[in-house]
Amino acid sequence: xKNAVRLPVVLFLIICLxxxxxxxxxGDELLFYKHIGMSAWNGVYYGLAADHIFEIKDEKAAVAIxxxxxxxxxxxxxxxxxxxxxxxxxxxxxxxxxLIGWAHGGSLALLINGDNSFDEGxxxxxxxxxxxTSIGLGIAGKQLxxxxxxxxxxxxxYRHYGLAGPLTGVSTCLIFSEDARAxxxxxxxxxxASYLLADRVNRWHEFTRGEIRxxxxxxxxxxxxxxxxxxxxxxxxxxxxxxIFPAIGLAGGTALGHMWLKDLNLTxxxxxxxxxxxxxxxxxxxxxxxxxxxxxxxxxAVDYLFPYTAGMLTYSLAVSSLKKKNSIQACLPEKKxxxxxxxxxMPQNLYINNKLGGNSNLLNNRYFGMQPIFAASCTx
Numbered sequence: 001x002k003n004a005v006r007l008p009v010v011l012f013l014i015i016c017l018x019x020x021x022x023x024x025x026x027g028d029e030l031l032f033y034k035h036i037g038m039s040a041w042n043g044v045y046y047g048l049a050a051d052h053i054f055e056i057k058d059e060k061a062a063v064a065i066x067x068x069x070x071x072x073x074x075x076x077x078x079x080x081x082x083x084x085x086x087x088x089x090x091x092x093x094x095x096x097x098x099l100i101g102w103a104h105g106g107s108l109a110l111l112i113n114g115d116n117s118f119d120e121g122x123x124x125x126x127x128x129x130x131x132x133t134s135i136g137l138g139i140a141g142k143q144l145x146x147x148x149x150x151x152x153x154x155x156x157x158y159r160h161y162g163l164a165g166p167l168t169g170v171s172t173c174l175i176f177s178e179d180a181r182a183x184x185x186x187x188x189x190x191x192x193a194s195y196l197l198a199d200r201v202n203r204w205h206e207f208t209r210g211e212i213r214x215x216x217x218x219x220x221x222x223x224x225x226x227x228x229x230x231x232x233x234x235x236x237x238x239x240x241x242x243x244i245f246p247a248i249g250l251a252g253g254t255a256l257g258h259m260w261l262k263d264l265n266l267t268x269x270x271x272x273x274x275x276x277x278x279x280x281x282x283x284x285x286x287x288x289x290x291x292x293x294x295x296x297x298x299x300x301a302v303d304y305l306f307p308y309t310a311g312m313l314t315y316s317l318a319v320s321s322l323k324k325k326n327s328i329q330a331c332l333p334e335k336k337x338x339x340x341x342x343x344x345x346m347p348q349n350l351y352i353n354n355k356l357g358g359n360s361n362l363l364n365n366r367y368f369g370m371q372p373i374f375a376a377s378c379t380x
Contacts, residue, residue, distance in 0.1 A: 031091050032084045036074050038091070042098050042138070043070035049131040053124050089145040089155045096159045097141030098134045103166060103187060105133025110184035117180065152268070156212035158198050164219055164250050165194020171226075171247035178239045205262055213271025214264075214319065215257030217278045221311055222253030228304035261319070265326050274318045281314025282307040 047066030056062045077086075109126035110117045117126045145155070169190025173183055201207075207215075226249030234242035266274075285307035293302050 029084055031088060032077070032081065032086050035077055035086050035091055035094070038095055038098075039077055040070040040074035042134070043073035045102075046073070046131055046135070049127050052127050053131075087145065088152055089150060090142050092152075092155050092159060093141035093145040094138050095141075096162060097137035097139070100162055100166075100191065101134030101137035102130045104137070104191060105130035107184035107187040108133070110180045111188070115180045151206065152209040153207045153212060154202050156209045157202055157207055158195060160212055160216055160219070160254070161194040161198035161201075162191065164223075164254055165197070166191045167223070168247050168250045169193075171243045171250070174239060174243040175241050175247075176239075201258065205258070207258070207261070208266055208271075209268045210266030210271030211257075211261045211264060213268065214261050214266055214274040215254060217275045217315060218257040218260070219250055219253035221278055221282070221308060221315070222249035222256070225249050225304060225308050228308075232299060232301060232304070264319070264323050265330075266322060270322045270326075273322065274315055277318035278311045278315040282311035284314075285310025 044066045047069035050056075050065055050069065051062045056065060106117075106126055106129070109122075109129045113122045113125065116122055166187045169186040170183055172190075173186035177183075223246055226246035229245040230240075230242045234240050286303075288310070289302050289306035292306070293300075
Protein backbone atom coordinates (compact mmCIF):
# COMPACT_ATOMS: atom_id res chain seq x y z
CA UNK A 1 0.00 0.00 0.00
CA LYS A 2 2.84 2.39 0.86
CA ASN A 3 4.44 1.79 -2.53
CA ALA A 4 1.12 2.50 -4.22
CA VAL A 5 1.00 5.86 -2.45
CA ARG A 6 4.53 6.73 -3.53
CA LEU A 7 3.67 6.81 -7.24
CA PRO A 8 1.25 9.77 -7.10
CA VAL A 9 3.58 11.57 -4.68
CA VAL A 10 6.55 11.19 -7.03
CA LEU A 11 4.42 12.24 -10.01
CA PHE A 12 3.24 15.29 -8.09
CA LEU A 13 6.84 16.29 -7.36
CA ILE A 14 7.81 15.80 -11.02
CA ILE A 15 4.91 17.97 -12.19
CA CYS A 16 5.72 20.69 -9.63
CA LEU A 17 9.38 20.80 -10.63
CA UNK A 18 8.50 20.88 -14.31
CA UNK A 19 5.92 23.61 -13.76
CA UNK A 20 8.34 25.72 -11.72
CA UNK A 21 11.01 25.42 -14.40
CA UNK A 22 8.51 26.23 -17.15
CA UNK A 23 7.28 29.38 -15.44
CA UNK A 24 10.86 30.60 -15.11
CA UNK A 25 11.55 30.28 -18.85
CA UNK A 26 10.49 32.31 -21.85
CA GLY A 27 9.76 31.65 -25.53
CA ASP A 28 11.24 28.58 -27.17
CA GLU A 29 12.78 27.31 -23.95
CA LEU A 30 9.35 27.31 -22.32
CA LEU A 31 8.07 25.05 -25.11
CA PHE A 32 11.07 22.78 -24.63
CA TYR A 33 10.35 22.29 -20.94
CA LYS A 34 6.70 21.68 -21.73
CA HIS A 35 7.93 18.96 -24.08
CA ILE A 36 9.94 17.39 -21.26
CA GLY A 37 6.92 17.45 -18.95
CA MET A 38 4.69 15.95 -21.63
CA SER A 39 7.26 13.20 -22.30
CA ALA A 40 7.38 12.34 -18.60
CA TRP A 41 3.59 12.23 -18.36
CA ASN A 42 3.30 9.90 -21.35
CA GLY A 43 6.08 7.79 -19.88
CA VAL A 44 3.85 7.07 -16.89
CA TYR A 45 1.13 5.65 -19.16
CA TYR A 46 3.61 3.58 -21.14
CA GLY A 47 4.99 2.22 -17.87
CA LEU A 48 1.50 1.28 -16.69
CA ALA A 49 0.94 -0.44 -20.03
CA ALA A 50 4.17 -2.39 -19.50
CA ASP A 51 2.94 -3.45 -16.04
CA HIS A 52 -0.17 -4.92 -17.64
CA ILE A 53 1.55 -6.54 -20.62
CA PHE A 54 4.25 -8.25 -18.55
CA GLU A 55 1.86 -9.06 -15.69
CA ILE A 56 3.98 -7.40 -13.02
CA LYS A 57 2.71 -8.78 -9.73
CA ASP A 58 5.34 -7.37 -7.39
CA GLU A 59 3.97 -4.17 -5.86
CA LYS A 60 7.31 -2.34 -5.74
CA ALA A 61 8.14 -3.19 -9.34
CA ALA A 62 4.68 -2.16 -10.53
CA VAL A 63 5.20 1.28 -8.96
CA ALA A 64 8.83 1.63 -10.03
CA ILE A 65 8.37 0.85 -13.74
CA UNK A 66 6.11 3.86 -14.57
CA UNK A 67 8.48 6.15 -12.67
CA UNK A 68 11.49 4.77 -14.56
CA UNK A 69 9.78 5.11 -17.95
CA UNK A 70 8.68 8.65 -17.09
CA UNK A 71 12.22 9.69 -16.20
CA UNK A 72 13.72 7.93 -19.21
CA UNK A 73 11.38 9.54 -21.74
CA UNK A 74 11.95 12.95 -20.14
CA UNK A 75 15.73 12.53 -20.43
CA UNK A 76 15.62 11.67 -24.15
CA UNK A 77 14.79 15.22 -25.39
CA UNK A 78 17.05 16.70 -22.72
CA UNK A 79 20.10 14.85 -24.08
CA UNK A 80 19.24 14.66 -27.78
CA UNK A 81 18.08 18.27 -28.31
CA UNK A 82 21.16 20.32 -27.45
CA UNK A 83 19.70 23.56 -28.81
CA UNK A 84 16.61 23.15 -26.59
CA UNK A 85 14.46 24.45 -29.41
CA UNK A 86 11.10 22.95 -30.32
CA UNK A 87 8.37 24.71 -32.25
CA UNK A 88 4.79 25.04 -31.10
CA UNK A 89 3.63 22.91 -34.03
CA UNK A 90 6.06 20.12 -33.14
CA UNK A 91 4.86 20.11 -29.54
CA UNK A 92 1.18 20.16 -30.49
CA UNK A 93 1.35 17.46 -33.17
CA UNK A 94 3.54 15.22 -31.00
CA UNK A 95 1.04 15.40 -28.15
CA UNK A 96 -1.89 14.95 -30.51
CA UNK A 97 -0.34 11.87 -32.09
CA UNK A 98 0.36 10.32 -28.70
CA LEU A 99 -3.20 10.97 -27.54
CA ILE A 100 -5.10 9.70 -30.55
CA GLY A 101 -2.67 6.79 -30.84
CA TRP A 102 -4.21 5.21 -27.76
CA ALA A 103 -7.69 5.45 -29.31
CA HIS A 104 -6.69 4.27 -32.78
CA GLY A 105 -4.46 1.45 -31.53
CA GLY A 106 -7.14 0.25 -29.14
CA SER A 107 -9.73 0.45 -31.92
CA LEU A 108 -7.52 -1.65 -34.18
CA ALA A 109 -7.32 -4.30 -31.46
CA LEU A 110 -11.10 -4.17 -31.05
CA LEU A 111 -11.48 -4.61 -34.79
CA ILE A 112 -9.33 -7.76 -34.58
CA ASN A 113 -10.70 -9.38 -31.42
CA GLY A 114 -14.17 -7.86 -31.12
CA ASP A 115 -15.95 -8.04 -27.78
CA ASN A 116 -13.21 -10.30 -26.37
CA SER A 117 -10.50 -7.63 -26.66
CA PHE A 118 -10.38 -7.04 -22.91
CA ASP A 119 -10.56 -10.67 -21.86
CA GLU A 120 -7.66 -11.96 -19.81
CA GLY A 121 -5.94 -13.61 -22.74
CA UNK A 122 -6.35 -10.77 -25.27
CA UNK A 123 -6.12 -7.60 -23.20
CA UNK A 124 -2.33 -7.61 -23.56
CA UNK A 125 -2.68 -7.22 -27.32
CA UNK A 126 -5.18 -4.39 -26.88
CA UNK A 127 -3.04 -2.44 -24.42
CA UNK A 128 0.21 -3.17 -26.26
CA UNK A 129 -1.16 -2.17 -29.65
CA UNK A 130 -2.61 1.03 -28.20
CA UNK A 131 0.72 1.95 -26.55
CA UNK A 132 2.77 1.20 -29.68
CA THR A 133 0.38 3.21 -31.86
CA SER A 134 0.61 6.11 -29.43
CA ILE A 135 4.41 6.08 -29.62
CA GLY A 136 4.39 5.74 -33.41
CA LEU A 137 1.88 8.51 -34.06
CA GLY A 138 3.70 10.78 -31.61
CA ILE A 139 6.92 10.37 -33.61
CA ALA A 140 5.02 10.80 -36.88
CA GLY A 141 3.40 13.99 -35.60
CA LYS A 142 6.74 15.54 -34.72
CA GLN A 143 8.25 14.60 -38.08
CA LEU A 144 5.23 16.01 -39.90
CA UNK A 145 5.51 19.32 -38.04
CA UNK A 146 9.24 19.46 -38.86
CA UNK A 147 8.80 18.88 -42.59
CA UNK A 148 5.58 20.80 -43.26
CA UNK A 149 5.48 24.60 -43.11
CA UNK A 150 2.02 24.83 -41.57
CA UNK A 151 0.58 27.76 -39.65
CA UNK A 152 -0.40 27.30 -36.01
CA UNK A 153 -4.03 27.75 -37.02
CA UNK A 154 -3.84 24.89 -39.51
CA UNK A 155 -2.29 22.58 -36.91
CA UNK A 156 -4.97 23.55 -34.39
CA UNK A 157 -7.64 22.82 -37.02
CA TYR A 158 -6.28 19.31 -37.66
CA ARG A 159 -6.05 18.62 -33.92
CA HIS A 160 -9.63 19.73 -33.39
CA TYR A 161 -11.01 17.57 -36.20
CA GLY A 162 -8.82 14.65 -35.12
CA LEU A 163 -10.62 14.60 -31.76
CA ALA A 164 -14.12 15.80 -32.66
CA GLY A 165 -14.40 13.53 -35.73
CA PRO A 166 -14.05 10.15 -33.96
CA LEU A 167 -16.35 11.27 -31.13
CA THR A 168 -18.99 12.23 -33.67
CA GLY A 169 -18.47 8.94 -35.50
CA VAL A 170 -18.90 6.86 -32.34
CA SER A 171 -22.06 8.78 -31.37
CA THR A 172 -23.52 8.19 -34.82
CA CYS A 173 -22.58 4.50 -34.74
CA LEU A 174 -24.29 3.98 -31.37
CA ILE A 175 -27.60 4.98 -32.97
CA PHE A 176 -27.52 1.76 -34.99
CA SER A 177 -25.22 -0.67 -33.19
CA GLU A 178 -23.16 -1.23 -30.06
CA ASP A 179 -21.04 -4.00 -31.57
CA ALA A 180 -17.37 -3.59 -30.61
CA ARG A 181 -16.07 -4.04 -34.16
CA ALA A 182 -18.58 -1.51 -35.50
CA UNK A 183 -17.53 1.04 -32.88
CA UNK A 184 -13.84 0.43 -33.60
CA UNK A 185 -14.43 0.81 -37.32
CA UNK A 186 -16.30 4.06 -36.76
CA UNK A 187 -13.34 5.47 -34.79
CA UNK A 188 -10.83 4.56 -37.51
CA UNK A 189 -12.98 5.63 -40.47
CA UNK A 190 -14.22 8.88 -38.93
CA UNK A 191 -10.69 9.66 -37.76
CA UNK A 192 -9.31 9.37 -41.29
CA ALA A 193 -12.27 11.25 -42.78
CA SER A 194 -11.95 14.06 -40.24
CA TYR A 195 -8.41 14.92 -41.39
CA LEU A 196 -9.55 14.98 -45.02
CA LEU A 197 -12.43 17.26 -44.03
CA ALA A 198 -10.07 19.50 -42.05
CA ASP A 199 -7.88 19.84 -45.14
CA ARG A 200 -10.90 20.92 -47.20
CA VAL A 201 -11.88 23.44 -44.51
CA ASN A 202 -8.35 24.84 -44.47
CA ARG A 203 -8.52 25.36 -48.25
CA TRP A 204 -11.80 27.20 -47.77
CA HIS A 205 -10.42 29.51 -45.08
CA GLU A 206 -7.17 29.83 -43.12
CA PHE A 207 -8.25 30.05 -39.48
CA THR A 208 -6.02 31.36 -36.72
CA ARG A 209 -5.16 29.32 -33.66
CA GLY A 210 -7.29 31.65 -31.54
CA GLU A 211 -10.31 31.14 -33.80
CA ILE A 212 -9.95 27.36 -33.48
CA ARG A 213 -9.75 27.64 -29.70
CA UNK A 214 -12.97 29.64 -29.73
CA UNK A 215 -14.48 26.99 -32.03
CA UNK A 216 -13.49 24.32 -29.52
CA UNK A 217 -15.44 26.19 -26.84
CA UNK A 218 -18.60 26.03 -28.98
CA UNK A 219 -18.00 22.37 -29.82
CA UNK A 220 -17.56 21.43 -26.16
CA UNK A 221 -20.64 23.36 -25.04
CA UNK A 222 -22.90 21.90 -27.72
CA UNK A 223 -21.44 18.41 -27.36
CA UNK A 224 -22.02 18.42 -23.60
CA UNK A 225 -25.54 19.74 -24.20
CA UNK A 226 -26.18 16.76 -26.48
CA UNK A 227 -24.88 14.33 -23.85
CA UNK A 228 -27.12 15.93 -21.21
CA UNK A 229 -30.17 15.64 -23.46
CA UNK A 230 -29.25 11.99 -24.04
CA UNK A 231 -29.02 11.37 -20.30
CA UNK A 232 -32.32 13.16 -19.70
CA UNK A 233 -34.56 11.60 -22.36
CA UNK A 234 -32.64 8.55 -23.54
CA UNK A 235 -33.72 5.05 -22.47
CA UNK A 236 -31.53 2.74 -20.41
CA UNK A 237 -30.53 0.76 -23.51
CA UNK A 238 -27.20 2.08 -24.83
CA UNK A 239 -28.28 1.48 -28.44
CA UNK A 240 -30.73 4.36 -28.89
CA UNK A 241 -31.54 7.04 -31.51
CA UNK A 242 -30.95 9.65 -28.79
CA UNK A 243 -27.22 9.40 -29.54
CA ILE A 244 -27.95 11.72 -32.44
CA PHE A 245 -27.95 14.65 -29.99
CA PRO A 246 -24.24 14.42 -29.03
CA ALA A 247 -23.36 13.89 -32.70
CA ILE A 248 -25.34 16.97 -33.75
CA GLY A 249 -23.85 18.96 -30.88
CA LEU A 250 -20.26 18.16 -31.84
CA ALA A 251 -20.69 18.65 -35.58
CA GLY A 252 -23.02 21.63 -35.21
CA GLY A 253 -20.77 23.38 -32.69
CA THR A 254 -17.81 23.09 -35.04
CA ALA A 255 -19.77 24.33 -38.06
CA LEU A 256 -21.26 27.21 -36.06
CA GLY A 257 -17.80 28.19 -34.88
CA HIS A 258 -16.43 28.31 -38.42
CA MET A 259 -19.25 30.54 -39.63
CA TRP A 260 -19.32 32.78 -36.56
CA LEU A 261 -15.58 33.26 -36.04
CA LYS A 262 -14.41 33.54 -39.63
CA ASP A 263 -12.12 36.55 -40.23
CA LEU A 264 -12.13 37.66 -36.58
CA ASN A 265 -8.33 37.17 -36.44
CA LEU A 266 -8.37 36.04 -32.82
CA THR A 267 -5.01 35.55 -31.15
CA UNK A 268 -4.34 32.39 -29.08
CA UNK A 269 -4.82 34.42 -25.90
CA UNK A 270 -8.13 35.79 -27.17
CA UNK A 271 -9.22 32.25 -28.01
CA UNK A 272 -8.51 31.22 -24.41
CA UNK A 273 -10.55 34.21 -23.25
CA UNK A 274 -13.62 32.81 -25.02
CA UNK A 275 -13.03 29.40 -23.40
CA UNK A 276 -12.82 30.94 -19.94
CA UNK A 277 -15.87 33.11 -20.61
CA UNK A 278 -17.94 30.10 -21.66
CA UNK A 279 -16.77 27.97 -18.72
CA UNK A 280 -17.31 30.64 -16.07
CA UNK A 281 -20.68 31.56 -17.53
CA UNK A 282 -21.74 27.91 -17.40
CA UNK A 283 -20.59 27.80 -13.77
CA UNK A 284 -22.83 30.77 -12.94
CA UNK A 285 -25.71 29.08 -14.77
CA UNK A 286 -25.21 25.90 -12.75
CA UNK A 287 -25.38 27.93 -9.55
CA UNK A 288 -28.68 29.46 -10.68
CA UNK A 289 -29.98 26.00 -11.57
CA UNK A 290 -29.17 24.76 -8.07
CA UNK A 291 -31.14 27.65 -6.57
CA UNK A 292 -34.19 27.03 -8.76
CA UNK A 293 -34.22 23.23 -8.67
CA UNK A 294 -36.35 21.57 -6.01
CA UNK A 295 -34.56 19.52 -3.37
CA UNK A 296 -35.71 16.07 -4.48
CA UNK A 297 -35.86 16.67 -8.22
CA UNK A 298 -34.18 14.24 -10.61
CA UNK A 299 -31.83 15.33 -13.38
CA UNK A 300 -33.89 17.45 -15.79
CA ALA A 301 -33.67 20.24 -18.37
CA VAL A 302 -33.02 22.93 -15.74
CA ASP A 303 -29.71 21.27 -14.84
CA TYR A 304 -28.24 21.73 -18.31
CA LEU A 305 -30.23 24.48 -20.04
CA PHE A 306 -29.33 27.11 -17.45
CA PRO A 307 -25.55 26.44 -17.65
CA TYR A 308 -25.69 26.20 -21.44
CA THR A 309 -27.64 29.45 -21.83
CA ALA A 310 -25.41 31.35 -19.40
CA GLY A 311 -22.26 29.95 -21.03
CA MET A 312 -23.44 30.92 -24.50
CA LEU A 313 -24.34 34.41 -23.27
CA THR A 314 -20.91 35.10 -21.74
CA TYR A 315 -19.24 33.50 -24.75
CA SER A 316 -21.18 35.78 -27.11
CA LEU A 317 -20.23 38.84 -25.06
CA ALA A 318 -16.56 37.85 -25.15
CA VAL A 319 -16.58 37.25 -28.91
CA SER A 320 -18.42 40.54 -29.54
CA SER A 321 -15.93 42.46 -27.41
CA LEU A 322 -12.91 40.86 -29.09
CA LYS A 323 -14.39 41.43 -32.55
CA LYS A 324 -14.86 45.12 -31.82
CA LYS A 325 -11.34 45.40 -30.40
CA ASN A 326 -9.75 43.72 -33.42
CA SER A 327 -11.81 45.84 -35.84
CA ILE A 328 -10.58 49.04 -34.20
CA GLN A 329 -7.02 47.74 -34.19
CA ALA A 330 -7.23 46.94 -37.91
CA CYS A 331 -8.34 50.50 -38.71
CA LEU A 332 -5.36 52.09 -36.97
CA PRO A 333 -2.42 53.07 -39.21
CA GLU A 334 0.52 50.73 -39.06
CA LYS A 335 3.72 52.04 -37.55
CA LYS A 336 6.24 51.76 -40.35
CA UNK A 337 9.08 53.47 -38.52
CA UNK A 338 11.41 51.17 -36.64
CA UNK A 339 13.52 54.00 -35.18
CA UNK A 340 14.85 53.72 -31.64
CA UNK A 341 15.53 56.68 -29.36
CA UNK A 342 18.20 56.60 -26.64
CA UNK A 343 18.39 59.23 -23.91
CA UNK A 344 21.17 59.75 -21.39
CA UNK A 345 21.15 62.16 -18.42
CA MET A 346 24.51 63.40 -17.10
CA PRO A 347 23.87 65.54 -13.98
CA GLN A 348 27.57 65.44 -13.03
CA ASN A 349 28.24 67.90 -15.87
CA LEU A 350 26.42 70.61 -13.89
CA TYR A 351 29.33 70.67 -11.47
CA ILE A 352 31.89 70.68 -14.30
CA ASN A 353 30.11 73.52 -16.14
CA ASN A 354 30.01 75.62 -12.97
CA LYS A 355 33.76 75.19 -12.60
CA LEU A 356 34.33 76.06 -16.24
CA GLY A 357 32.15 79.16 -16.04
CA GLY A 358 34.18 80.59 -13.19
CA ASN A 359 37.58 79.90 -14.76
CA SER A 360 37.07 81.00 -18.40
CA ASN A 361 36.68 77.41 -19.61
CA LEU A 362 39.99 76.44 -17.95
CA LEU A 363 40.12 73.46 -15.66
CA ASN A 364 43.49 72.26 -14.30
CA ASN A 365 45.18 74.57 -16.84
CA ARG A 366 43.41 72.82 -19.76
CA TYR A 367 40.72 74.25 -22.04
CA PHE A 368 37.30 72.54 -21.99
CA GLY A 369 34.04 73.32 -23.71
CA MET A 370 30.73 73.30 -21.86
CA GLN A 371 29.55 69.73 -21.17
CA PRO A 372 25.99 68.57 -22.04
CA ILE A 373 23.51 67.83 -19.29
CA PHE A 374 21.68 65.22 -21.42
CA ALA A 375 22.20 63.51 -24.77
CA ALA A 376 19.78 61.95 -27.22
CA SER A 377 20.31 59.75 -30.26
CA CYS A 378 18.01 58.11 -32.78
CA THR A 379 18.76 54.91 -34.67
CA UNK A 380 16.85 54.39 -37.93
